[in-house]
Amino acid sequence: MKATAVRYYRFGEPGEVLRIEKKPPLLPGPGEISVKMRARPINPSDVIPIRGAYPHRITLPAVPGYEGIGVVEAVGPGVSEQMLGRRVLPLQGDGTWQDYVTSPAKFAVPVPEDIDDDTACQLYINPVTAWLICREALRLTHGDVLVVNAAGSAIGRIFAQLSQVFGYRMIALTRSDRHASELRLLGAAYVFNAAEDSVQDRILEATAGQGATAAIDSIGGPEGERLVRCVNKAGTILSVGLLSGIPAVWHEAVRGTQVRVKPFYLRQWVRNSSQEEWAAAFQHVVRLVRENKLAMMKIGAKFELTEAISAIHAAESGIHGKVLLLS
The missing domain is CATH 3.90.180.10 (Medium-chain alcohol dehydrogenases, catalytic domain)
Structure with a gap:
């Protein structure tokens, strides 16, 4: 055969x-x-x-x-x-x-x-990644604000839905307005066009001048680097993708700030965690799907x-x- x-x-x-x-x-x-x-x-x-x-x-x-x-x-x-x-x-x-x-x-x-x-x-890839980031890597909860670029992507949609589960506010950044209404329906508090020069000002306005708690970068390159100006002084940026195909020069982007940038590798997390830990992550995701809280x-x-x-x-x-x- x-x-x-x-x-x-x-x-x-x-x-x-x-x-x-x-x-x-x-x-x-x-x-x-x-x-x-x-x-x-x-x-x-x-x-x-x-x-x-x-x-x-x-x-x-x-x-x-x-x-x-x-x-x-x-x-x-x-x-x-x-x-x-x-x-x-x-x-x-x-x-x-x-x-x-x-x-x-x-x-x-x-x-x-x-x-x-x-x-x-x-x-697997998108929902478990998003779940682990919200629950373990960032420990997001009520009062937190998460900025997500490429928010019209599959993982962006999941972060929007998980905002209703964990209680954080999500600011969705998109390259066009065609996903705006859908992202709001899924749970995003704000949807901003990343192509606009004023997007950083709009994020500061939405966060009372403080900037977001954390950000998720799925793009890399200059677009990912711009997230440094969107989070607060002690903010965290997690790099989860490279849609642009261009790595961000993070050491240059964060120079003069206290912003932390970390990669998140799902396969590495699965490899380093116990069978009980990754099985529990799947159980949470499956439960949310069966309860119609995650699509x-x-x-x-x-x-x-x-x-x-x-x-x-x-x-x-x-x-x-x-x-x-x-x-």
């Missing part, structure tokens, strides 16, 4: 470097499971590494994809056969843009049957795995909604 896998052997534009390959699926080793994938969302964090933004983190050849939903089809030595047939999120395994993913059984997250595949395949991005289009390059074009063309790759 041959299985499809999307792979790249060098960095570059996806249309030039991605290859669709057919290879037999690997058998799971001790403590591992083999998951037949059903659906995976295309996130910026899946595509940016292909272009070479993080060459020190990627071992070539590589399979893209950090999340998705599938069914356990085989178990390795030391893994209970009760795992067979279970629908799971395979974490810390191979890239998900392939028919079969081999991953450690201890990092497989079972998904309740009442959560459909379209939602389940998005339950994932609506689906804009679906493509077969063999159409990965076309799917990336669709995801980056401004299509409204998340693009999925299906097996």
